[in-house]
Amino acid sequence: xxxxxxxxxxxxxxxxxxxxxxxxxxxxxxxxxxxxxxxxxxxxxxxxxxxxxxxxxxxxxxxxxxxxxxxxxxxxxxxxxxxxxxxxxxxxxxxxxxxxxxxxxxxxxxxxxxxxxxxxxxxxxxxxxxxxxxxxxxxxxxxxxxxxxxxxxxxxxxxxxxxxxxxxxxxxxxxxxxxxxxxxxxxxxxxxxxxxxxxxxxxxxxxxxxxxxxxxxxxxxxxxxxxxxxxxxxxxxxxxxxxxxxxxxxxxxxxxxxxxxxxxxxxxxxxxxxxxxxxxxxxxxxxxxxxxxxxxxxxxxxxxxxxxxxxxxxxxxxxxxxxxxxxxxxxxxxxxxxxxxxxxxxxxxxxxxxxxxxxxxxxxxxxxxxxxxxxxxxxxxxxxxxxxxxxxxxxxxxxxxxxxxxxxxxxxxxxxxxxxxxxxxxxxxxxxxxxxxxxxxxxxxxxxxxxxxxxxxxxxxxxxxxxxxxxxxxxxxxxxxxxxxxxxxxxxxxxxxxxxxxxxxxxxxxxxxxxxxxxxxxxxxxxxxxxxxxxxxxxxxxxxxxxxxxxxxxxxxxxxxxxxxxxxxxxxxxxxxxxxxxxxxxxxxxxxxxxxxxxxxxxxxxxxxxxxxxxxxxxxxxxxxxxxxxxxxxxxxxxxxxxxxxxxxxxxxxxxxxxxxxxxxxxxxxxxxxxxxxxxxxxx
Amino acid sequence: xxxxxxxxxxxxxxxxxxxxxxxxxxxxxxxxxxxxxxxxxxxxxxxxxxxxxxxxxxxxxxxxxxxxxxxxxxxxxxxxxxxxxxxxxxxxxxxxxxxxxxxxxxxxxxxxxxxxxxxx
Numbered sequence: 001x002x003x004x005x006x007x008x009x010x011x012x013x014x015x016x017x018x019x020x021x022x023x024x025x026x027x028x029x030x031x032x033x034x035x036x037x038x039x040x041x042x043x044x045x046x047x048x049x050x051x052x053x054x055x056x057x058x059x060x061x062x063x064x065x066x067x068x069x070x071x072x073x074x075x076x077x078x079x080x081x082x083x084x085x086x087x088x089x090x091x092x093x094x095x096x097x098x099x100x101x102x103x104x105x106x107x108x109x110x111x112x113x114x115x116x117x118x119x120x121x122x123x124x125x126x127x128x129x130x131x132x133x134x135x136x137x138x139x140x141x142x143x144x145x146x147x148x149x150x151x152x153x154x155x156x157x158x159x160x161x162x163x164x165x166x167x168x169x170x171x172x173x174x175x176x177x178x179x180x181x182x183x184x185x186x187x188x189x190x191x192x193x194x195x196x197x198x199x200x201x202x203x204x205x206x207x208x209x210x211x212x213x214x215x216x217x218x219x220x221x222x223x224x225x226x227x228x229x230x231x232x233x234x235x236x237x238x239x240x241x242x243x244x245x246x247x248x249x250x251x252x253x254x255x256x257x258x259x260x261x262x263x264x265x266x267x268x269x270x271x272x273x274x275x276x277x278x279x280x281x282x283x284x285x286x287x288x289x290x291x292x293x294x295x296x297x298x299x300x301x302x303x304x305x306x307x308x309x310x311x312x313x314x315x316x317x318x319x320x321x322x323x324x325x326x327x328x329x330x331x332x333x334x335x336x337x338x339x340x341x342x343x344x345x346x347x348x349x350x351x352x353x354x355x356x357x358x359x360x361x362x363x364x365x366x367x368x369x370x371x372x373x374x375x376x377x378x379x380x381x382x383x384x385x386x387x388x389x390x391x392x393x394x395x396x397x398x399x400x401x402x403x404x405x406x407x408x409x410x411x412x413x414x415x416x417x418x419x420x421x422x423x424x425x426x427x428x429x430x431x432x433x434x435x436x437x438x439x440x441x442x443x444x445x446x447x448x449x450x451x452x453x454x455x456x457x458x459x460x461x462x463x464x465x466x467x468x469x470x471x472x473x474x475x476x477x478x479x480x481x482x483x484x485x486x487x488x489x490x491x492x493x494x495x496x497x498x499x500x501x502x503x504x505x506x507x508x509x510x511x512x513x514x515x516x517x518x519x520x521x522x523x524x525x526x527x528x529x530x531x532x533x534x535x536x537x538x539x540x541x542x543x544x545x546x547x548x549x550x551x552x553x554x555x556x557x558x559x560x561x562x563x564x565x566x567x568x569x570x571x572x573x574x575x576x577x578x579x580x581x582x583x584x585x586x587x588x589x590x591x592x593x594x595x596x597x598x599x600x601x602x603x604x605x606x607x608x609x610x611x612x613x614x615x616x617x618x619x620x621x622x623x624x625x626x627x628x629x630x631x632x633x634x635x636x637x638x639x640x641x642x643x644x645x646x647x648x649x650x651x652x653x654x655x656x657x658x659x660x661x662x663x664x665x666x667x668x669x670x671x672x673x674x675x676x677x678x679x680x681x682x683x684x
Numbered sequence: 685x686x687x688x689x690x691x692x693x694x695x696x697x698x699x700x701x702x703x704x705x706x707x708x709x710x711x712x713x714x715x716x717x718x719x720x721x722x723x724x725x726x727x728x729x730x731x732x733x734x735x736x737x738x739x740x741x742x743x744x745x746x747x748x749x750x751x752x753x754x755x756x757x758x759x760x761x762x763x764x765x766x767x768x769x770x771x772x773x774x775x776x777x778x779x780x781x782x783x784x785x786x787x788x789x790x791x792x793x794x795x796x797x798x799x800x801x802x803x804x
Contacts, residue, residue: 026700176764226742596789602790604793605791
């Protein structure tokens with residue numbers, strides 16, 4: 001019970017305590033109000049304290065994610081993800097923790113990185129601690145899974161302030177398929193002193209791939225830095241994905257075939273191989289292999305297919321034949337020209353040995369097809385001089401109409417401009433006409449030659465080669481690039497068909513017989529050109545020459561799906577590198593692999609049908625035994641089990657290959673065999 | 685006038701000291717509203733601190749998401765690598781498998797020329 005004071009007010013202990021509490025709060029609030037007013041009117045805080053108490057803001061840049069580069073079937077050829085560089089502050093760890101856990105830590109680092117030994121890392125960390133290093137580089141190039149593993153190691157699992165682990169992140173480009181097509185995929189160099197900074201698809205489409213960086217401001221709170229959601233926020237726009245036409249399987253086939261054929265020969269500087277879709281001009285594979293120095297390894301260090309132009313040699317003769325056919329100077333491939341002992345009068349060329357051999361065997365005239373088959377220089381020079389000797393301008397104009405003198409816009413930088421001789425130039429001489437007819441005195445890149453042959457395969461319609469199909473972002477196609485037509489018709493359908501026949505003949509009977517046994521019929525042309533020196537001439541002081549061997553063609557010849565070119569380049573050597581050897585062999589390997597996998601070549605069988613009834617039974621086929629010998633039964637059409645049963649019934653051994661029904665046997669049915677002898681059957 | 689002001693100030697000060705200021709102003713009947721205001725002020729302070737805490741959690745989650753996206757990208761990269769023909773062949777060789785690339789293209793089933801099916 002409380003007391004009653006002199007005025008009669010009722011007081012108790014709780015009331016007094018509450019009143020005291022109230023008075024304290026009152027005093028505190030008066031003081032606070034007074035301080036607030038004073039701070040607003042007149043206060044200059046200590047700069048150090050002001051800095052520590054003012055919530056800090058910082059600007060954070062958001063790097064846009066770089067877009068991917070994808071193959072024709074959507075597989076990723078190039079993508080970006082961050083890599084981590086680890087630094088250690090060697091001064092923050094407690095001495096006993098350091099002493100007890102250092103060995104375990106170093107073993108863990110060595111296991112995770114796999115780059116150095118545990119002893120080396122221990123030496124590094126011990127040295128850093130002795131020096132008092134606060135930012136010592138430990139290792140670089142780690143991915144996030146390795147970073148997580150590092151953060152679990154002893155000492156490092158204590159956080160940055162106690163463990164000393166500092167991770168710096170940097171986005172880097174990665175290529176799942178290694179060096180395949182690397183030059184075509186390309187890269188962007190940060191080094192502004194280098195001339196060629198934007199290489200390949202990465203360089204040409206850098207703007208689309210880069211996206212736009214964003215930024216926002218953060219402010220420090222009691223719990224850490226948080227983003228400010230205000231008008232200062234700039235959203236990052238990620239880069240777009242570039243869809244290419246490259247088929248990575250074709251790229252692999254081409255890369256392996258070219259490497260296998262040129263790697264072992266130290267005289268070969270490098271080579272390139274391009275596969276193109278005939279109907280669309282889409283490039284399915286582009287391989288460029290070059291040695292950086294003599295004897296060095298092959299690498300994708302320069303785009304030879306588009307950048308190295310030179311005299312193409314005999315592959316250019318097809319343009320001469322096309323001109324003759326189009327202008328009616330040659331009516332059919334059976335038209336004949338005089339052999340003249342292989343000598344073009346008035347020009348001083350060496351006699352063409354192909355012609356002299358033919359002349360000895362067949363007489364004084366040679367059909368066009370035979371001259372084309374053996375790639376006779378005499379024949380094409382003769383045709384050019386006979387029909388265009390007085391008007392070379394018309395011949396060159398014809399070559400220009402095939403776009404052999406134009407550089408077209410291409411999906412990567414660096415396509416060298418081709419060159420044709422100019423009859424109106426002061427430098428023109430009459431040998432330029434004969435040179436142009438045989439593939440000299442002109443400059444072409446392998447891609448330009450392929451584009452020309454692709455047009456022949458496509459019935460005269462010249463498609464523009466392209467590498468990029470479309471650009472997409474946010475699961476939506478933003479831009480479609482796709483096929484383009486360079487020329488609707490560079491020649492008539494009839495001319496194209498005639499040329500296809502001629503090119504098939506080259507493979508069947510001529511200089512490209514290495515392709516005769518390919519999985520499908522191939523049509524094409526070989527070319528072997530000496531490479532001209534900058535100083536003029538073709539030989540060095542030792543009489544050695546550089547060669548450029550080419551095979552270009554398309555397959556299958558009866559319904560072309562793909563065109564292909566392979567060019568190899570030699571160093572100075574005494575050896576001649578013909579187009580019919582390494583390039584043809586390489587192309588054959590590629591064609592065989594493509595035929596194994598491309599759906600076009602899949603044989604089909606009906607999904608449903610009636611199984612034909614067997615006209616004879618196994619029992620009817622029992623062999624006749626005469627004098628201990630048996631006649632080999634007829635296994636034709638039998639399944640494997642029936643065939644084995646039949647063979648064993650007669651005491652014969654049976655060996656088989658393939659699956660299905662018997663289509664062939666060795667020895668033939670009816671052949672006399674002794675008991676225990678072997679018959680070989682083939683099933684399909 | 686000045687006397688009135690001083691009397692007012694004196695009364696106010698004595699009311700404050702006695703803890704009767706609001707009662708003398710006649711705000712006793714608005715006690716619930718006054719209490720509500722104080723509670724609201726407390727709620728705002730609490731909400732502000734909670735927001736800070738939530739925003740920090742948002743930042744941590746954002747970092748977590750970024751790391752997960754990075755992890756996803758790396759896994760996609762490794763999957764692409766493993767799916768490559770070359771890697772598949774190397775893996776098969778390492779496992780001692782005799783499986784080799786097809787020498788012939790796969791046969792495909794086409795519709796029967798006269799439209800018959802297996803059930804007919």
